[in-house]
Amino acid sequence: MITLTIYPESFGEPSASPFCTKALCMLKATGLAFQIDESPDPRKAPKQKLPMIEHDGHIIPDSEQIREHIEAAADHDFNASLSDEQRGIADAVTRMLEEHFYFAVVADRWANDANWEHVKKAFFSDIHALLRPIITRSIRKQALGQLNGQGIGRHSEAERFGRASRDVLSVKSVLGDKPFLFGDAPTAADYTAVPMLRASIATPVPTMLSDFIRSEDKIMSYLERGKEALYP
Template identity: 40%
Template sequence: MLTLLTFPAAFGQFSASPFCVKTAYMLQLSGQSWQRSDMLNPSKMPHQKLPVLRTSQRLVADSDLIRDWLETQGANFDADLSDIQKAQSRALIRMAEEHIYNHVVLDRWGNDEVWPILRDMFFTEVPALIRRPVTHAIRKSVMKRMDGAGVSRFSDTERTDRLERDLEAISAFLWQSPFLFGESPTAADMSVGPVLAAMRATPKETQLTRRIKTDTLLNSYLDRLEQAIPL
């Protein structure tokens, strides 16, 4: 049986990481038998990140590489898509994972109201005596990455404007069908959906959580996706 090494459930989600949720969705639709194994510290994993899929032969790291592996085993997440739709799917996935996701990270790690919740939930393995200085250093590293990506350099208004254009692009697809490319979820839904769901699930009300929660179209889409692929 396949084993998905994943960050634990959090904030009402299968996992705090949308990439772990994405992989769980793919496993559900692949027809493979699988189980989850939670961990908080992926430092001994390939790439030092999660998700990782344990197969009978090896560890497969990274959600995209896990998708590739599942497709070599017979899964086809975009079976009914045209070549143009597959290209659009690729663009939507990259937009969600390389841009929108950074806004989610900043909303959680850069927000002084949200950060203590994350710290106390995800760093329980760090001894209490040194937890604050250790987690402060980790938070500083994450924020440096956000600065390098450019996200934290924008004003709140600039960030909102940039993000709004992405959300409008996603909504344009959803005005036409229940899911991004038709009546059933495809690979794009399994990436875009978890990132938006993570934005909605941030454990304090922020500008981003309000943006998703007050959008009937996006809210109903996320609910539909969770119902279509129960985890």
């Protein structure tokens, strides 16, 4: 049995984290038996990040490593139908969304004062009321420090939007008129793209990025279709 540890659902998504939603949807697609352990606290995870899985005594962190592990365990290749060229594009799209676009979403949630009020309530309401202000201030400071270190935190919202909206347009170009990124059926990159783009419009207070995505009909229908096909 596999145990998948993820952050609890929030803002209408199965998990607060698009990486956790990705791992959850991939596990479901392989047909492997698994149970979910919801945790708000990543500190016990090997990389202090979620998701992670525990399988027969082995702990595997990181959604990409989880993907490799479950593909081997279930003898299931998410990209079986893809050519080498498509696999290259799929990996590039995945990296763009997970290592660049994701940080724009985090900034919209954690650096935007109006959204931060909702994030605080959604993620940290279990913390005792007396300690909550001190703990949430420190967690926010740490998150903003990470954004600054990564680099995206040094941009204004408009500059961030310029970069992140181009990522969305790249996804739209790869999608074209197909139901999923590489054809009629979802492949690995869809398991990143759908939760990641959905996370960016799930922020309760609209941002330049969420308004832009909501105005893109092709992307919005892709996200509806993706939710239907991939989500539990």
